[in-house]
Every structure is written in structure tokens, then in C-alpha cells.
Amino acid sequence: MNPLKPLKTLKLFQPSYHLRHLALLCLSIAGPVSRASSQEYFQQEVNFRIDVSLNDKRHELNAFESVEYINNSSETLEYLYFHLWPNGYSGNKTDLARQLFQSGGKAKLFKDNELKGYIDSLDFKVDNQTIRWNQLTGQPDICKLFLNKPVGPGDTIYITTPFHVKIPKGVTSRLGHIGESYQISQWYPKPAVFDRSGWHPIPYLDQGEFYSEFGSFDVSITLPANYTVGATGDIQNKTEVERLDSLAADNSWKTRAGYLRDDFPPSSLQFKTLRFTCKQIHDFAWFADKRFHVLKGRVRLPDSGRDVTTWVMFTNQQAELWKDALKYVNYAILYFSKCIGDYPYKSFTVVQSALTAGSGMEYPGITVIGLSKDSYSLDEVIAHETCHNWFYSSLGSDERRYPFMDEGITSAYEKRYMSKRYPGRKLWEEYFKNIKLVKFLHLEKMPVQRIPEIEWLVQARQNLEQPINLPAPDFSEINYGTIVYSKAAICFNYLRAYLGDSLFDSTIHDYYRTWKSKHLGPDDLRSIFESHSGKDLSWFFIDLLGTTKRLDYKLSRVKQNELLVKNRGELISPLLISGMNGDSIISEKWADGFRGKKWISIPEGNYSELKIDPMHVMPELFRLNNNIRVSGFFRKADPVRLQLLYTIEDPDRRTIMYIPAVNWTRENGFMAGLAVHNGSLLPKPVEFFVMPFYSFRRPDLAGYGRIAFNMIPYDNLIRMATISLEGTQFAAPGNQNYHKAKAGLDLYFRTRQMSNPLIQKAYWNYIAASDLYQIEIPEKTTMRSYQQFGYMLGKNGNVNPFNILGSLECNKSYQKASVDFNYKYSYYGKSKGLDIRLFAGTMLKNTTDVPFYAFSPAGRGGREEYLYQGMYPDRFRVFPEKFWSRQMTLSEGGLVSPVNDSIGYSRWLISLSLSSNLPGKAGRMPVKPFFNFLLNDHGIGNGHNSPFFYEAGFKAGLWNVFEIYIPLLVSENIGSINGSIKGRIRIVLNLDSFSQITLKNKLVN
């Protein structure tokens, strides 16, 4: 499979990539524990005969299957496991549904009948005798067949069953139909693999592929005569071959008027039966469409001289791109045959169809491709899927357990192929059209090969990596793409660069020859590489694939022809040292890995600079320490580039971005300044963001700045520790400024289960801020100091996300403790739900006369924010003087009505806030009802003594940035203070949500 590229879906101009959800999958590959047996290699043989007919009115298959099962193991089998994978779509309790629920929320579940799919009408017989069988509890897509008579070593049994498949609408995963276009995959009952390590019954999943027994297939498909079918194997009907040939010979569609129309012609009343056969394969898929255009070609294989027939089938939908696709297919078959060994089958078919599981999906001898952005992406996805004929179809690894063995190696070959096909292709060509803009952003030189590296670095620099060699369901959705595909591709091409193409290729040729049509594992791959290279490759197979040990070499010193290199990472792996003259590489030398420091001799040459890995073939975590000049001062200094607006950062140079900024507050007036920061896409050890302003009304400086130091220890309870320093200065009334300085320590804890992580963070802040009370009196201000401690536990994701924050805040005159619990009960749909907030707080000590240190029953306006939180254009305005005086930040008691000044602050309070999307289509409007309830220690006195408050109303707003709250219905004690609705309307301006720093904190929160 080829997943949609994470980076391609990133909005590169926005920092919102930080918000990609982390909480994804929660699965167990349940089922019986495989019995380990230390047998010699064997594989079962499974030969299928299937007769199937398609009912395209009811979207159903009716079929009869006969399986010849040959037990080549030395064990006597009393039962067999069979997969009934269409049942993955049968309800909301299946493993597939649970996985989709985690990654996509309730919108993806099988609620509607047309989304449901299932297999039934089963009646298993063995050697014509009825047998006992049952589906596994909670796993309707796996069943267990109890044999009346055990099948001994070397024995053969015949298993037969009729079956009926309801085909789901093809919007969920790999099996489905869109109208009368059919994608028939994972559709028939098939035995689970029994191998050296026992049985492998696995449920159908979207993230996570398959493992099946090899054998022969003889499949007859009956359907209306005007369907064109692409399938695994070779077509046996002479008349159908003639029909396909005439379709392939017909080019007239290219010029026919209206060829872009895409409706289905009526199905023929006549039926035909097409027969496909193939040997030594482990799966059979077919695709039927009445609209297919057909291209036919031939490739002569380099080793055997054998001819392969190639077919391309596609609809009008992207015919403009697909008319060239045969060329891509033929070129890919030839290229991979040269690199790996001859293509294994007699024919290969590439079909275009609606596809929801990634951008392409492989089956033996056939692949299905979804919509492509342009000819480059079509070529790329065809290359990837074509390569799976080797790494998946022919080399039958357990894709569920070892996804890197098919996806990682395939991705490495795909990258190699694309580099060869499109040398000099640049990254910007994937994202930008306007070359002037590209040059302005200094992106014109960055090669397209940087994309997988950047995808991986975004995860790695936050210590969110997972080892490459993990089972598919264990990965977070992001890591399944960035680790199994991108990082694994980088690593296998790193191994190739180290060994050299010729040794790598001859090793892979032998690997393919040895393991063709067999089941194999990582050890088999390793032993063949070690025997061919004569090297101990444990650094690659154990450390690089099996752990998250990091690769980070540093150049320390240079003298004559020797270079002092320090290994700052955990990985002890080979490094490539290049002698540079300007931008040209003069010499290259591979050195084997080492621990600590080492002097390495370098070939003589006239170098200006020495570099580790200038072409980015190694998965280096930090590249700023990879270069050293041979003479002069500041030898290790790195190139710095100033960039207006934005750029995609180059991992081996320092980038400083700046953007003009304006601001306004009542006291400062209009301000003009600059926001300067060191990048947004790739997390760095030191990050800064400064935004100084010149204020015109009161000629002075104002602004904000933050510097953060991020530490990412290896294999530690702490995933990331961030030490930050912040400073703020803006004007205050009385011709003075307010100041705030903050030092913080944030500890983010590691989560072991990345597929559905619990996020934990602890923090400490020391804050010194101008005394707000003195500003308001007004009086010359002094600084007050505060400390905050907190612990946060939460879960992101689309379904029922929550977080709970316990915090303690104090200065010398008070101490307060609180718990803040936020929970979203998700409705059907991705972002809709009931937001629940529960808050409880109590003052542990309060000896000051300053009122606002205690808990505020309602949202705080700027005059109550003694820590100067939030962006308040008119921070010191008294309510309700002007529009901006209605601004507040919702916290603590959570009431909207402005009651703090009247009822006073509380020693303790408990509050409950509810807000929800409107039901049905009204939910699309940016309007939500809210209900707030509050109980505090004192009520409001004067006959309105109830300590219980409530209010209800509507809020309307834009993206959580600007919201207006209108409390319509309030309890009597609130009404007695603010009689009119107008007197209760308040606004929230959350400009911080634009700030990348805040966003980043949200990510790790």
C-alpha cells in the first residue's frame, strides 16, 4: 500500500501541523497464541478453485470455493483457522471498526447499511463431510474449522464451502464498490498461515496488511458481458483476450466528444464467465468496471528473456494522466527486474479505481491506484505498487508483523527509481506552482528526496519515533507513514550506499532467488546480507531497525589529513565523510561506526571543508554539527539564512525567519515591529520567538520574547524536557509599563503505547510580574513573584478526548489549588460533540487585601489578569465602558456574566460548564448553546444569598479565535446584578491560538 504522504497533506504555511492527532489506534491482535515450534522450514500448500458470480444490482457475490490443503508440516492438525475478512465490515465491534474509530472517529463506522459488508451462507465441508466450525468470539472475520479426522504430515484434505458476500460501499477500506465499479479484494474464505511459529489468524485491518499461504488459483468470474475485469493471474478465455485486444487497439476514445463523462452504461443482459489462473501466489483480487479503457504492452525480462504482458485499465476520470501509464508500468517492471531479478509472473495489470486505503494497493500480479495529483505522482505510485510484486507478492513476509519488510524495502526501491527517473527534481515542484515565489522563499534548490527526511525528522526531533521493526497496528497513524515508509526507505538506501549498489543488488538478487514464493522473516534478510557482505550488520538489523537509537555524528577538529569525529548518538553505524571544495564533493570515504571520539584519516585533497554526508543518505538527526572548514576562524560555524515570511528549513543550515508585525493597545497605541523566529517545521534543540515593537503613542519599546531549550533523552521516562525563558513588556496606565518574566520547566513523559497514547506532562513556572493592583490604584509598580506547579494527563484524538490538569499556584501571600477537567463526548462525526468542563478550586492560604488572587466566579477581564495572560488590546478598561472592556478569558468559575466585581472572589468554588454543537445541519453554523453552573462559598449577600448560580445562552464565533457569549437565561442572583442581556454580553479573543508556540504546547500537551 502507498499511504497518502503526510507532508503532502501538510499546510506548509500554517503551524497547524502540530495539531495532528496523536491518539490513534487501540488494538490487540487477539486470537489464539501461536504455538512456537522449532521445526525446519516448511510451508503449507493451498490450491483454490472458486466459481463466483457478481450481482451488480444488489452488489453481491455468490460463490463456491474448493480448497486443496496440503499439510507440509510435521504436525498433525486437528483444526484450521480461516479468514472471513469481509466480516471486518459487518459491524462496529470488529477490529477494523475499532481501528477506524480510533483514527477517524464515529463518522467512519458502519452505521449505514450500504457501508456494511459481510460474508455468509457458509457451509464448510472437509472431504465432503460436514464439519463443526465457529467464528471466534468478538472476531467475526476469523473462524476455526474442527476437522473430523486430523490431517497428518504430508496429507491432503479438500475443504469446500459456498459463500455469499455483501459488498460494502467502497469508501471505507480495500473491499467495496462505487456504483457499478467493483474492487474485490480480501473477499473469499482463506486459511490462515501455519508456519514455523504456528498459526497466524489475523483480523482484517486498514492499517496493517496480510499474510497468506502460497498455492494456485483457478477462479471463474461470471458477470454481465460488458464488464472489463482486471485480476490476479492470466486470463484463459480466448474470446475475452480478443475483446481486450480490440479495446486496447481502440484509441478513438481519446478524441470522442464527451469522453470525460463518467456514467455507467447499462449492464448487458448477457453474461460471460472469465477464468483466471495462476500458480505460486498467495492472494487473488479482481476489479470490474464497464467503463475501463485498456492499454496493453509487453516487457522482455532481462535475465530470462521471457515476455510479460502488461495491462492498464482506467476510466475517464483521469484519462489524461493514464493514457501515458503503460510506459510507467513497463519501465518499472524492467527496472525492478534488473535490480532484483526477473518479474515473477506472466502478466501484470494496473487498474485505476476509487480507493480509500492510501493512494495505491498491491495484490499479486495486479494493483489498484486511486486518484493522482499529476503525472509524477502517478509514476511514483505505479512504481511503488509494481515493486510490491517482489516485496510482498513473491517474497511472502508477514506484512502485519513485519510491515517494513514489504513497505519499507518497497519504498526504498521506489525512491531509488524516482531519483533515476527524475534526476534533479526539486521539492518545490510538489507544492508550489509559482517559481518566483519559490525563489523568494529560497526553495529552488532543495531536492525532492528531502521530503521523507523532513517527515521523519518532525517526529524524531520530538522523540516521538518508534522502531522500524514493529507490528503494523502498534504504530501511531503518523508513524506508520513516517517510520515504516519514509524512515525505512532512508535506512535501506543508507545500507545500499554503504555496501555499494553492486553488492547490494547481488545480495537482493540472491535473496529473491532463495526466498521466492516462500514465507520469510527479518532474520532471513539479515543472514543473506551478512553472508554476502562478510560484515556484522547488527548495527543495521538490530539497532537501526529494531530500536530508536539515534545517529548523530559531530565533526570536532581537523589537522593535516586527520579528522576528529565524535559520536553523539546511541547508534554505532557507518558514516560517510566527504571532502568538499565549495559545493562539489571531491572525495568520499566510509568509516565504520564507533563509540565516543575517533581520529579518522581522510584522503589527501584540496578541500575547503569536510562534511559528514552532504547528500543526506544517512538518517542523521542533527546536521548542523556535520561540517568543519579546514582553515580560518569559526570553522564549525554554519550558514545562516535570513528569510522573510517562511521557508521549509534546510536541516543543515540555520534559518531565521522574520515577518513584519503590527499591534495595538490603548496605552501603546499603534505599534510596528517584527516577529523573528528560527523555524516552524523542524523542532530544534534551541528555539526562539521574539516580537519587538516600537510603540508610537508612547514612544517606547514593547513586545514579547521566548527562548526554549528542548532536551530529548534516549530511552528515558522523560520524552522531552523544555526549559524556557520568556519576557513581556507593554504599556500600562499612569505612564508606566507592565513587565512579566517567566522561567519554566516542562517535562513530557514518554508514552509506551503510541497507537493510543496517554499524554502526561508536569511543569513548574517561576513568574515575576508587575503588581497589577498598584497599576490600578495607580501607584508606582513593583514586581511580584509567583510559582506554579502542575500535572496534566490527557488523550487527544477524534473520539472522546479529555485532559485533566491539577495545579498549585502561590506567592508569598496566597496559595491556591485547583483541578480542571475537560472532556468532549463525541457525537457521530469527527469534531462534533458535547464539551464538558468541571472545575474545582480552593484557596489554601490568602492573607492579602488584593481581591483578585482568589478564585474568580466569572471569566477574567484584563484588569483581573494579575499574570497578564492573554492578548488584551484594551487590558485596563473598566467594564462596561467600551467594546473591548467586554473581553475576558474563561477560566476558574467559568461564568460568562460579568459578576466578579459585584459578588467578589471565592475562597472555594466548583463549576460545571456544558456546550454543544447544534443538532443536525444546524451544527454547521458557528453557534453553540452553553450552560454554566457554579457553586461558591459565599453567594452575593444582600438578600441574594444563594451560593448557587447558573446561566444559559449561545456563543458564536470563529475558529476558537474570536467568540461572542450571550447569556440569555440567568439565575436570579446574576439577574439582580446585570438586568439586561446587553449588560452580560462578553467576548473572547484568543489570538494566542495563532501563535505557533501555543500550538506546539498544545501538541505536546
Ligand SMILES: [Zn+2]
Ligand atoms: Zn506499499
